[in-house]
Amino acid sequence: xxxxxxxxxxxxxxxxxxxxxxxxxxxxxxxxxxxxxxxxxxxxxxxxxxxxxxxxxxxxxxxxxxxxxxxxxxxxxxxxxxxxxxxxxxxxxxxxxxxxxxxxxxxxxxxxxxxxxxxxxxxxxxxxxxxxxxxxxxxxxxxxxxxxxxxxxxxxxxxxxxxxxxxxxxxxxxxxxxxxxxxxxxxxxxxxxxxxxxxxxxxxxxxxxxxxxxxxxxxxxxxxxxxxxxxxxxxxxxxxxxxxxxxxxxxxxxxxxxxxxxxxxxxxxxxxxxxxxxxxxxxxxxxxxxxxxx
Amino acid sequence: xxxxxxxxxxxxxxxxxxxxxxxxxxxxxxxxxxxxxxxxxxxxxxxxxxxxxxxxxxxxxxxxxxxxxxxxxxxxxxxxxxxxxxxxxxxxxxxxxxxxxxxxxxxxxxxxxxxxxxxxxxxxxxxxxxxxxxxxxxxxxxxxxxxxxxxxxxxxxxxxxxxxxxxxxxxxxxxxxxxxxxxxxxxxxxx
Numbered sequence: 447x448x449x450x451x452x453x454x455x456x457x458x459x460x461x462x463x464x465x466x467x468x469x470x471x472x473x474x475x476x477x478x479x480x481x482x483x484x485x486x487x488x489x490x491x492x493x494x495x496x497x498x499x500x501x502x503x504x505x506x507x508x509x510x511x512x513x514x515x516x517x518x519x520x521x522x523x524x525x526x527x528x529x530x531x532x533x534x535x536x537x538x539x540x541x542x543x544x545x546x547x548x549x550x551x552x553x554x555x556x557x558x559x560x561x562x563x564x565x566x567x568x569x570x571x572x573x574x575x576x577x578x579x580x581x582x583x584x585x586x587x588x589x590x591x592x593x594x595x596x597x598x599x600x601x602x603x604x605x606x607x608x609x610x611x612x613x614x615x616x617x618x619x620x621x622x623x624x625x626x627x628x629x630x631x632x633x634x635x636x637x638x639x640x641x642x643x644x645x646x647x648x649x650x651x652x653x654x655x656x657x658x659x660x661x662x663x664x665x666x667x668x669x670x671x672x673x674x675x676x677x678x679x680x681x682x683x684x685x686x687x688x689x690x691x692x693x694x695x696x697x698x699x700x701x702x703x704x705x706x707x708x709x710x711x712x713x714x715x716x717x718x719x720x721x722x723x724x725x726x727x728x729x730x731x732x733x734x735x736x737x738x739x740x
Numbered sequence: 741x742x743x744x745x746x747x748x749x750x751x752x753x754x755x756x757x758x759x760x761x762x763x764x765x766x767x768x769x770x771x772x773x774x775x776x777x778x779x780x781x782x783x784x785x786x787x788x789x790x791x792x793x794x795x796x797x798x799x800x801x802x803x804x805x806x807x808x809x810x811x812x813x814x815x816x817x818x819x820x821x822x823x824x825x826x827x828x829x830x831x832x833x834x835x836x837x838x839x840x841x842x843x844x845x846x847x848x849x850x851x852x853x854x855x856x857x858x859x860x861x862x863x864x865x866x867x868x869x870x871x872x873x874x875x876x877x878x879x880x881x882x883x884x885x886x887x888x889x890x891x892x893x894x895x896x897x898x899x900x901x902x903x904x905x906x907x908x909x910x911x912x913x914x915x916x917x918x919x920x921x922x923x924x925x926x927x928x929x930x931x
Contacts, residue, residue: 475893478867482890483755485864492889492923517821518754558754562819565754 447576449620450590451583455576458620459532462574463499465643466529467651473528473666476568480520480527498529500571504538508546514558518565523550526571536575537605544610547573551613554670570670573614577606587622612700615710616734650716668713673705680708685725693732707731745835748849749828750872751820752865757872759849761814762825764832769808775829777813780821787811789823789854790830797858797905799839809833824863827852827882830905831912843912848880849873858905862886870894882908892923 447455469477477494481487487494502511502522513521523531533539550556554570579585580599585592594602611617651667657679658665665671671679682690699707708723711731715723744765750757773787787802794801802809811829813820828850834840851869853861866887873881874896881899883891888901899921902908910916 475867478890478893479755479871482867482887483752483865487867487890488862488886493893517752517819520755563753567755 447574447618447620448579449576450587450622451578453620453622455620456532456534459501459530459534459574459576460499462572463497463530465640465647466497467644467648469495469497469528470666472664477527477529480524480568484520484525486525496529498526498571499532500526500529501532501534504533504535506539506543508540508543511543512546512550512556512558513567514560516560518558518560518563518567520567521556523547523556523569523571524567527568529571531571531573533573533575536577537602541605541607544605545607548609548613572669575606575614579603579619589622612703613706615706615731618734646717649719650713653716653719668709668716671709671712676705676708676712680712681722682728683722683724686711686723686728689725689728693728697732699735703735707735710734743836745832745845747828747832747835747845748878749825749851750849750869751818751824752868753818755868757865757868758818759872759876760818760820760825762828762832763812763814764829764836765810765812766805766836767808767810771803771806771808773802773809773811775811775813777811777816778819779813779825780819782823783813783820783825786823786826786829786854789826789856790833792856793826793854793858793905794830794833796856797909799834799905799909800837802833802837805837809836822863823853823861824851824865826854827860827902827905827908830854831908834909840909841913843914847878848882849878850882852882852884852902854905860884860902860904860908866891867893870897870899873897888921889923892921 447458449455474493474495477498478487478492481494500522506522509515509521511522513519513524536544550569551573554568555566556569557564557566580592580594581602582593584590585594585599654667661675694704707728711723711727714727714730718727720727744763747762749760749762751760773791775784775787791801791803811832813825831840831850835842835845849869851863851866853863855861862884866883867890869883870881870891871894874894879897881891881897882902883899885901885903888899892899900911900918901921902918907916907918911918
C-alpha cells in the first residue's frame with residue numbers, strides 16, 4: 447500500500463486481520479505451539495484462538511524478525527503464522543531485514559541455521575506493507591505539492607528491491623480522502639458492511655478448504671498452492687484465456703508473477719463464488735500487480 | 741545409601757521438544773553440588789533455587805548434607821538452557837536422598853522453574869513437551885499451573901498443574917491427589 451500520510455493505510459492493515467475467518471483447531475495448535483515456545487502464553491489466554499497481527503517497529507533486527515539466537519527462538523514472521531505481518535513504513539526497515547523475508551514469503555517457513563543445529567519455524571503469514579510514495583509523502587497528490595527531487599523519490603522507492611516487490615501480489619495506491627467528505631459522513635455510503643464482507647470471505651475460504659481437502663501435506667488456502675495445483679484449479683473461461691494471452695504479450699511478468707496472478711484471480715473468483723475464472727477476475731489480479739511507481 | 745535417581749524432562753529444540761533425563765547421585769565426601777551436561781548459566785543457577793526452595797518447603801536441603809551431589813542432564817552433549825529443569829532437579833535430588841517415598845517415574849515428565857519459597861513459576865514451551873509426551877506414550881505431564889491450560893490441548897496425556905513443590909511431593913507420594921487439567925481447543929473462545 448502506498449499513499450500520502452494520514453490516508454488510513456495503517457488502519458486498513460489492522461482491519462484486515464479482523465475480517466479474516468477464525469482459525470481452525472489445527473491452526474490454533476500450530477500457532478499456540480509457536481507462542482508457547484516464545485513464552486507468550488498465559489493461564490488466562492492459553493490459546494492463540496485468533497488470527498495473529500504483528501506489527502514490528504522498523505528498527506527491528508533481522509534476528510527478531512526471522513528468528514534465531516544461540517537458543518533459536520521464533521521471530522516475528524513465525525509469530526504472525528496464519529495471520530498478518532504488517533510492516534509500516536517499509537522503506538525505513540533495514541535492507542537485510544527486508545531481503546531476509548524473501549525465503550519465508552515463498553516457502554511458508556524459515557530455516558534458521560546455526561553452528562550447532564538447524565531449526566525450522568513455520569512462517570505462513572500475509573505480508574502487508576505500507577509506505578509513502580516519496581520522502582515528503584505527497585508525490586502525485588492532486589492538491590499538495592511534492593517537495594522531493596526526482597533523485598530522492600527514486601532512491602526512496604528503490605529501498606524495496608525488485609525481487610521483494612515481485613512477491614507482493616496486491617499493490618495499491620491509497621489516495622487521500624477529503625476531510626470535508628469525512629465530515630459529511632460520506633464514507634458510510636461507500637463500500638459494503640463488514641458483516642457482508644465477512645460472509646463472502648467465509649464462503650471463499652470454505653470453497654478453498656473443500657478444494658484442498660485431499661491434498662497432502664494439508665493446505666488451507668489458494669496462496670499455498672504450488673504451480674502444479676495452480677494450473678489444475680485455475681479454470682479460465684474462454685474470454686479470460688484470450689485476455690491472459692494478450693496481457694502477457696503486452697506487459698512483462700516473471701514466471702513467479704504469472705502463477706501469482708493466477709492464484710490471486712482464483713481467489714477473486716472464489717470471492718464471487720464463481721467456478722470459472724472470468725475475464726474481470728483476471729483483469730483485477732493484473733491490475734493489482736502494477737508497480738507502485740508506474 | 742542410595743541409588744542413582746532418574747527423572748524425565750525435556751528441552752526445546754526449535755519448536756519441538758526433546759527428552760532430557762535428569763539424574764542425581766549422592767557420594768561420600770565434602771559438600772558440593774554440581775550440575776553437568778552442557779548446562780547454561782540459568783540451569784547452573786538452579787542449584788541455588790533448588791536449595792532454597794527445598795529448605796522453605798520444610799525439606800532438608802542439599803546444603804545441610806555433607807555429601808558430594810552430582811546432577812547430570814542426559815544426553816550430555818546437547819545444550820540445555822533456561823530454568824525449566826529446576827523442578828526435575830529437585831525431584832531427582834529428593835529421590836536420590838530418599839526424602840520422597842519411591843514413585844514410578846517412568847511414565848511421568850516434569851518441567852518447571854522453582855521460586856525460592858518453593859512455589860512453581862511458569863516456563864516456555866509446555867505445549868511442545870506435551871506433544872512429545874503424547875507421541876512417546878508418556879501419560880502424565882507435570883507443568884507449572886500457569887502453563888497447564890496450553891499443555892492440556894493434547895488429549896492423549898493427563899496434565900497436572902503444579903503450584904508448589906510441596907503439592908507435587910504430596911501428590912507423588914499419594915497423600916493428596918491433584919486434579920488434572922482439561923481443555924478443548926474446539927470450544928476455545930474466539931477473541
